[in-house]
Amino acid sequence: MATMTYLxxxxxxxxxxxRADERxxxxxxxxxxxxxxxKVTDGFIAEFGPKRVMDTPLAESGIVGTxxxxxxVGMRPVCEMQFADFVSCGFDQLVNVAGKMYYRQGLPVNxxxxxxxxxxxxxxxxxxxxxxxxxxxxxxxxxxxxxxAEDAKGLLIAGIRDRNPVVYMEHKHLYRRVKxxxxxxxxxxxxxxxxxxxxxxxxxxxxxxxVHTALEAVSxxxxxxxxxxxxxxxxxxxxxxILASVRKTSKALVIDEANQTCAAGAEVAALIAExxxxxxxxxxxxxxxxxxxxxxxxxxxxxxxxxxxRVKEAARELLEY
Amino acid sequence: xxxxxxxxxxTASEFxxxxxxxxxxxxxxxxxxxxxxxxxLYRQGKVPGSFYDGxxxxxxxxxxxxxxGPADRLCVLxxxxxxxxxxxxxxxxxxxxxxxxxxxxxxxxxGNVHFGDFRVGCVGMxxxxxxxxLVATGMAMAFKLREEQRVAITWFGDGSTSRGDFxxxxxxxxxxxLPVIFVLENNQYAYSTPSALQFAGDLHERATAYGFExxxxxxxxAEAMFEATRAARERALAGGGPTLIExxxxxxHGHAAHDDMKYVPKEQVEEWRKKDPIDRQVARVAELGTxxxxxxxxxxxxxxxxxxxxxxxxxxxxxxxxxxxYYEAGEDLLLGDGDAPWSGFAGGGA
Numbered sequence: 001m002a003t004m005t006y007l008x009x010x011x012x013x014x015x016x017x018x019r020a021d022e023r024x025x026x027x028x029x030x031x032x033x034x035x036x037x038x039k040v041t042d043g044f045i046a047e048f049g050p051k052r053v054m055d056t057p058l059a060e061s062g063i064v065g066t067x068x069x070x071x072x073v074g075m076r077p078v079c080e081m082q083f084a085d086f087v088s089c090g091f092d093q094l095v096n097v098a099g100k101m102y103y104r105q106g107l108p109v110n111x112x113x114x115x116x117x118x119x120x121x122x123x124x125x126x127x128x129x130x131x132x133x134x135x136x137x138x139x140x141x142x143x144x145x146x147x148x149a150e151d152a153k154g155l156l157i158a159g160i161r162d163r164n165p166v167v168y169m170e171h172k173h174l175y176r177r178v179k180x181x182x183x184x185x186x187x188x189x190x191x192x193x194x195x196x197x198x199x200x201x202x203x204x205x206x207x208x209x210x211v212h213t214a215l216e217a218v219s220x221x222x223x224x225x226x227x228x229x230x231x232x233x234x235x236x237x238x239x240x241x242i243l244a245s246v247r248k249t250s251k252a253l254v255i256d257e258a259n260q261t262c263a264a265g266a267e268v269a270a271l272i273a274e275x276x277x278x279x280x281x282x283x284x285x286x287x288x289x290x291x292x293x294x295x296x297x298x299x300x301x302x303x304x305x306x307x308x309x310r311v312k313e314a315a316r317e318l319l320e321y
Numbered sequence: 322x323x324x325x326x327x328x329x330x331x332t333a334s335e336f337x338x339x340x341x342x343x344x345x346x347x348x349x350x351x352x353x354x355x356x357x358x359x360x361x362l363y364r365q366g367k368v369p370g371s372f373y374d375g376x377x378x379x380x381x382x383x384x385x386x387x388x389x390g391p392a393d394r395l396c397v398l399x400x401x402x403x404x405x406x407x408x409x410x411x412x413x414x415x416x417x418x419x420x421x422x423x424x425x426x427x428x429x430x431x432g433n434v435h436f437g438d439f440r441v442g443c444v445g446m447x448x449x450x451x452x453x454x455l456v457a458t459g460m461a462m463a464f465k466l467r468e469e470q471r472v473a474i475t476w477f478g479d480g481s482t483s484r485g486d487f488x489x490x491x492x493x494x495x496x497x498x499l500p501v502i503f504v505l506e507n508n509q510y511a512y513s514t515p516s517a518l519q520f521a522g523d524l525h526e527r528a529t530a531y532g533f534e535x536x537x538x539x540x541x542x543a544e545a546m547f548e549a550t551r552a553a554r555e556r557a558l559a560g561g562g563p564t565l566i567e568x569x570x571x572x573x574h575g576h577a578a579h580d581d582m583k584y585v586p587k588e589q590v591e592e593w594r595k596k597d598p599i600d601r602q603v604a605r606v607a608e609l610g611t612x613x614x615x616x617x618x619x620x621x622x623x624x625x626x627x628x629x630x631x632x633x634x635x636x637x638x639x640x641x642x643x644x645x646x647y648y649e650a651g652e653d654l655l656l657g658d659g660d661a662p663w664s665g666f667a668g669g670g671a
C-alpha cells in the first residue's frame with residue numbers, strides 16, 4: 001500500500017499493465033516527451049520507449065480509429081484524449097466502429113479511451129465537459145468513472161483487461177485533490193457500484209467528483225443517516241446495488257455534474273421509478289448542471305455546477321418529506 | 322529490340338502465371354455472377370433493405386486482393402466483393418449474408434456487403450466512409466510495432482476523399498511510414514455527386530503532400546491492379562511506407578438497387594462499357610488457350626448451388642437479437658496472428 005493522488009494512481013495502473021503485458025501501449029497527443037497535458041504518462045517514454053508511448057498527430061478520430069485497428073490484430077491500446085471534450089472528434093470511430101464491431105463481426109475491440117473530464121477550474125466550454133452519457137447511449141461500449149485513487153487504478157486495469165471498448169472517465173478536478181491508499185501491484189476493481197458511506201434514511205447516487213461533493217454535504221447534515229452510492233460504472237449500471245439502497249432508505253437523490261437532460265442520473269432515476277416505485281417514500285430528486293455550456297468565469301461556472309450547498313438543501317428537503 | 326512477336330497477350334505483371342491470370346478472371350466472374358444473382362433475389366423480395374454492387378469494378382478488388390499475402394489484413398468496401406471471394410468466403414455464405422440469414426457472415430446482424438470474416442483476415446466496413454482507412458492504418462501500426470512482415474490494405478471511394486478521416490489516415494500513415502496500401506476506387510460518382518463537385522485536382526497526387534507515393538492505375542484492368550498492389554506491398558514490406566493507388570473506374574450501376582442513376586450521361590456509361598474488366602481478361606486468357614466457356618459454366622454451377630444452399634438456410638432466431646453486444650468470455654477470437662486463405666499467386670511469400 002502507498003498513499004497516492006488520483007492522478008498518480010492512474011499512472012500507476014497504466015504502468016503496472018504496461019510492465020505486465022507487451023500488448024498494452026499508450027497513444028495520444030503530447031503524452032510522450034511532454035508526459036501528457038496532465039502528466040499522467042510523465043516518465044513513461046524513458047521506461048517504455050517511443051513505440052509504446054506514442055505521440056500522435058492532433059487527430060482524435062485517428063487516435064481512436066487506429067487504436068481499433070491495432071486492437072483487432074491483438075494489441076491493447078490505451079488512448080488518451082487530451083480533454084474529454086475532444087472525444088467529440090473521435091465520436092464516430094468510438095460509437096460506430098469500436099462499439100458495434102463485436103456485435104456485427106464477432107471481433108472484440110480491446111481498447112481503453114481515457115477521458116479527462118469535468119469542470120471547476122475555469123476550463124470554459126471546451127475543457128470542462130462530462131460527455132459520459134453520449135457513450136452510455138451507444139451499444140457495445142462500457143463506461144467507468146472512478147472517484148477514489150484506489151478505484152482509479154483498479155478500474156483502469158479492469159478496463160485495459162476488458163475485451164470490450166471501455167470509456168474511462170477521469171475527473172480532472174480529482175487529479176491532485178483526492179488522495180488515498182492504493183494497493184501495490186495489479187488488481188481489478190469490479191465493475192459494480194460501491195457504498196461510499198452507509199446510511200438508512202436517504203440514498204445519494206453520484207459518480208466521479210460528485211461523490212466527494214455528496215460526502216461533504218452529508219458530513220454537514222447533522223445526525224442524518226445518509227447512504228452515498230458511488231456508481232463507479234455507468235454502463236452497464238449496477239442495477240442491483242441501486243435498487244438495494246433505495247429499498248433500504250426509500251428516498252433517492254441523484255447527482256450529475258453533466259448537463260441534466262439524458263444524463264447518467266436520468267437513467268438511475270428512471271430505473272428507480274420503474275423498479276422501486278413501491279419502495280419510495282418521496283420523489284426521486286435530481287441535481288445536475290443545467291442544460292447550458294460550462295461558462296468560463298468563476299462566478300458563472302459556480303452558478304451551474306452542482307454545489308455542496310445545493311446537495312445539502314435537496315437532501316434536507318427529501319429527509320423531511 | 323523492344324518489339325516482341327510473341328503470341329502471348331500482354332500482361333501488366335511479370336509475376337502472374339497463366340493459372341493466376343485465369344484465377345483473376347474466375348474471381349471476377351464469381352463476383353459478377355453472385356451480384357447479378359443477388360440482384361434477382363432482391364427483386365424477388367428475398368434480400369431485405371437495399372442492394373449495392375460493384376458491377377464494372379470487379380478488377381479493383383480482385384486484382385488488389387490477389388496481391389495480398391496470407392498474413393495481410395484487409396478492410397473491404399461495399400463495391401469490393403471480389404476481395405472477400407479471393408480470401409475464401411464462399412458464395413453460399415455471401416448469399417446468406419445478403420438475405421439476412423443465420424449462415425451469413427454476420428448472421429443477419431448487418432446487411433449487404435457490410436461484412437468481413439476475420440477468420441480470413443478481413444474486417445467489415447461501416448457506412449461512415451472512410452472510417453476503415455484509420456482501422457487499416459492502425460493494423461499497419463501494430464504490424465510495425467511488432468516488427469512483422471505484413472501489410473494492411475483498405476479500399477475507399479472518391480467520395481471518401483472529402484472527409485476528415487481520409488486526411489487523418491493519410492497523414493498518420495505518412496508520418497509513421499506504415500505498411501498500409503490505400504486503394505482509392507475512383508468510380509466518378511459519390512452517390513449522385515460527380516467528381517467535379519467533390520474535388521479539384523488529381524486525387525493520387527494528394528499522396529505527395531503526405532510524403533509518400535501515389536499512383537494512378539487503370540481500375541478496369543485486373544492485372545494492372547494486381548501489379549500496382551504487389552509493388553506497393555513489396556515497398557511496404559521493405560520499410561518504404563504507404564502507397565496510394567488511385568484505381569480509375571466507373572460505377573456502372575446506381576448507388577444501390579433503388580437508384581436509376583438518371584443523373585449519369587448515357588454516353589459516359591457506354592464509353593465505360595467498352596472497357597469492361599471482365600471482357601478484357603476474357604480476351605487475355607482466351608488467347609492463352611483457356612476454355613472460357615467452360616470456366617463460365619463452372620462458375621454458374623457454383624452460384625446455382627450456393628443460391629439453393631443459402632435459400633434452404635434458416636433466418637436467425639429473434640431471441641438472439643440482443644445477444645453478444647458485449648464480449649464476455651470463452652472463445653478468444655482474434656484477427657491477429659494467423660495466416661488466412663489467400664490467392665496463392667506466384668512469388669507472394671508470407
